[in-house]
Every structure is written in C-alpha cells, then in structure tokens.
Amino acid sequence: xxxxxxxxxxxxxxxxxxxxxxxxxxxxxxxxxxxxxxxxxxxxxxxxxxxxxxxxxxxxxxxxxxxxxxxxxxx
Numbered sequence: 001x002x003x004x005x006x007x008x009x010x011x012x013x014x015x016x017x018x019x020x021x022x023x024x025x026x027x028x029x030x031x032x033x034x035x036x037x038x039x040x041x042x043x044x045x046x047x048x049x050x051x052x053x054x055x056x057x058x059x060x061x062x063x064x065x066x067x068x069x070x071x072x073x074x075x
Contacts (some may be wrong), residue, residue: 001063003053009067011046016063031066031075036068045075 002019007032009028016026029036031047032075048066051057055068 001049001053003057004049005048005053007046008009008070009038009041009046009065012046012061012065013041014047021057021063025062026065028065028067029061030068032072035052036065036069043069046068053059 002015004015007015013023013026017023028041028044030036030038044067046065046067048064050064050066051061057063066074
C-alpha cells in the first residue's frame with residue numbers, strides 16, 4: 001500500500017489504480033463523523049488508510065481510505 005495520507009482522494013485513487021487495484025476495491029469513508037457519502041472525489045483528502053502504508057494489499061482486500069473534505073481537519 002502506498003503512503004496516501006495527506007493527499008487528495010483523486011491522487012490516491014490514481015495511485016492505487018496504477019498499481020492494479022480495481023476501482024470497486026477502493027473504498028473511501030467519511031471519517032468526519034458526519035456520515036456523508038463521497039460523491040465527488042476532488043472534494044476530499046485522505047486522513048487514514050487501511051492497510052497502512054508499506055503493508056501488502058491482497059487481491060481480495062479492500063483499500064479503505066478515511067477521508068474528509070478539503071478545508072476540514074483529520075480526526
């Protein structure tokens with residue numbers, strides 16, 4: 001898993017897809033506590049990632065990306 005924390009969600013998606021991760025395995029989750037859906041990737045940045053940077057992402061595993069909107073602080 002590449003280091004994605006601090007990057008925009010669009011950049012994170014592109015990096016993962018470039019490594020062969022299918023789009024449906026990239027799962028952004030709003031970690032602000034507001035429970036929002038991510039409709040436009042360009043409005044969000046990455047606060048958390050699972051598996052962590054440097055860990056192996058298996059073929060059947062989702063890449064979970066904890067995100068908040070630009071201008072908001074990571075929890």
